[in-house]
Amino acid sequence: MCGIIGVSGIRDAAHLAYLGLYALQHRGQESAGIVAIDETGQARAHRGMGLVSENFEESSLSRLPGDVAVGHTRYSTTGSTVLANAQPCSANTRCGPLAIAHNGNLINAGELKRELVEQGAIFSSSSDTEVLVHLIARSDAGNIEDQIRDALEQVDGAYSLIIAAGRTLYAVVDSRGFRPLVIGRLGDGMVAASETCALDLMGAALACELQPGDFVRIEDGQVTHLRRLKPRPVSRCVFELVYFARPDSMVFGESVDRVRREIGRQLARQSPAPTAEVVFSVPDSSNAMALGYSEVSGIKLEYGLIRNHYVGRTFINPSQNLRVAKVKIKFNPVRDVIEGKSVVVVDDSLVRGNTSKSLVQMIRAAGAREVHLRLGSPPITGPCHYGIDTPTREELIAATHSVEEIAEFLEVDSLSYLSLEGMLRAAGPQTGYCHACFSGQYPTAVPEELVQLRHASPLVATPV
Ligand code: AMP
Numbered sequence: 001m002c003g004i005i006g007v008s009g010i011r012d013a014a015h016l017a018y019l020g021l022y023a024l025q026h027r028g029q030e031s032a033g034i035v036a037i038d039e040t041g042q043a044r045a046h047r048g049m050g051l052v053s054e055n056f057e058e059s060s061l062s063r064l065p066g067d068v069a070v071g072h073t074r075y076s077t078t079g080s081t082v083l084a085n086a087q088p089c090s091a092n093t094r095c096g097p098l099a100i101a102h103n104g105n106l107i108n109a110g111e112l113k114r115e116l117v118e119q120g121a122i123f124s125s126s127s128d129t130e131v132l133v134h135l136i137a138r139s140d141a142g143n144i145e146d147q148i149r150d151a152l153e154q155v156d157g158a159y160s161l162i163i164a165a166g167r168t169l170y171a172v173v174d175s176r177g178f179r180p181l182v183i184g185r186l187g188d189g190m191v192a193a194s195e196t197c198a199l200d201l202m203g204a205a206l207a208c209e210l211q212p213g214d215f216v217r218i219e220d221g222q223v224t225h226l227r228r229l230k231p232r233p234v235s236r237c238v239f240e241l242v243y244f245a246r247p248d249s250m251v252f253g254e255s256v257d258r259v260r261r262e263i264g265r266q267l268a269r270q271s272p273a274p275t276a277e278v279v280f281s282v283p284d285s286s287n288a289m290a291l292g293y294s295e296v297s298g299i300k301l302e303y304g305l306i307r308n309h310y311v312g313r314t315f316i317n318p319s320q321n322l323r324v325a326k327v328k329i330k331f332n333p334v335r336d337v338i339e340g341k342s343v344v345v346v347d348d349s350l351v352r353g354n355t356s357k358s359l360v361q362m363i364r365a366a367g368a369r370e371v372h373l374r375l376g377s378p379p380i381t382g383p384c385h386y387g388i389d390t391p392t393r394e395e396l397i398a399a400t401h402s403v404e405e406i407a408e409f410l411e412v413d414s415l416s417y418l419s420l421e422g423m424l425r426a427a428g429p430q431t432g433y434c435h436a437c438f439s440g441q442y443p444t445a446v447p448e449e450l451v452q453l454r455h456a457s458p459l460v461a462t463p464v
Contacts, residue, residue: 004070
């Protein structure tokens with residue numbers, strides 16, 4: 001998963017993109033980058049590993065002049081965690097500089113890359129996005145818009161893209177609409193972002209949310225809708241609403257906060273915990289869910305777990321005698337809230353089960369009498385191939401264990417998952433959500449190599 005930003009027609013565009021990326025930090029912490037294009041059409045880039053705050057300072061931003069910019073925060077789903085894969089992905093083509101920020105995952109990138117390499121193409125990264133750069137650059141269509149369309153007709157999977165071609169910005173969402181993308185207006189200029197929380201920080205007003213298959217040109221303060229991509233059944237990622245997006249964002253036309261509260265209410269109706277005295281969330285993604293659970297059940301809402309917000313990615317594993325569970329660095333229980341009580345803990349999802357197992361141990365050690373775990377989504381039984389970083393099927397605890405076995409493993413007094421119907425009801429009146437990781441109903445064919453090589457960096461060349 002990634003966060004993407006575009007700026008058009010605004011002075012010091014890189015500074016604004018930097019602000020936007022800050023608001024999208026939750027969508028990717030592995031690397032951050034900005035490409036800015038100046039008034040003469042010259043593109044300059046700065047990318048680095050780690051957080052936005054670790055990568056940019058006044059001096060690096062001032063070396064990115066121009067009123068057009070594209071920005072990216074990365075969370076890898078294909079390709080390894082190396083600087084070469086940091087985005088925006090950029091190149092000089094016969095049509096001028098091209099910079100692409102991609103959120104999603106192309107499912108046929110491996111196959112396309114092999115064909116391109118066969119034809120003599122040279123790749124400098126293992127990211128699927130570079131395949132797109134090649135396809136655009138090599139297209140023999142008559143103009144850049146047709147070249148982009150030509151490339152998009154060859155790729156399959158999930159892509160929300162912001163593309164700078166020369167000084168013109170393009171934004172596009174694949175026909176299934178897996179990932180969000182919004183456009184905002186700021187003075188005489190325009191911005192684009194993965195989530196509305198970035199528009200808020202940039203001071204832009206929401207102009208529109210791109211719909212599945214939308215392809216727009218952003219130039220001179222205008223958004224021009226180009227011919228839409230070939231329609232396909234809509235397949236918005238429901239996990240954006242459950243876990244990924246920030247609650248202060250509107251995603252797919254829904255308030256993320258509203259959806260999460262409703263998930264909590266549905267959970268309380270479907271899976272009450274009659275003996276419990278307090279309910280609390282695993283912060284932060286399930287805060288609103290615990291609120292909804294408390295509202296319907298009448299169980300008192302408390303802050304039972306405190307999250308350390310300063311953990312960062314660069315955490316150094318302590319030496320053997322200081323080794324503590326990583327989860328202990330991130331969360332600590334509030335003994336005064338928990339001691340002697342029967343508690344309901346609300347979390348959005350269970351993946352491998354490791355975090356939750358440690359959390360339950362911690363909560364018991366803080367004196368809980370009973371621990372009832374409630375999850376705001378159904379069991380995750382399959383990997384995501386569309387941009388969420390999930391492990392292989394074998395590592396997903398719900399793929400190989402029953403709910404009873406998982407409850408036993410986690411050592412909880414009771415465990416309930418929200419049903420698929422309950423989650424979709426909470427997501428709102430729209431239909432057309434992708435819930436493949438929960439239901440196994442994948443909206444595309446999934447190439448066998450993607451299934452086999454999930455997380456083994458299928459696009460990385462083997463060193464010789
Ligand atoms: P675990 O207990 O190891 O199964 O991890 C579950 C926790 O991981 C939950 O608190 C979720 O909020 C969080 N989570 C769910 N999906 C992801 C993801 N794709 N990346 C990182 N964390 C996630």
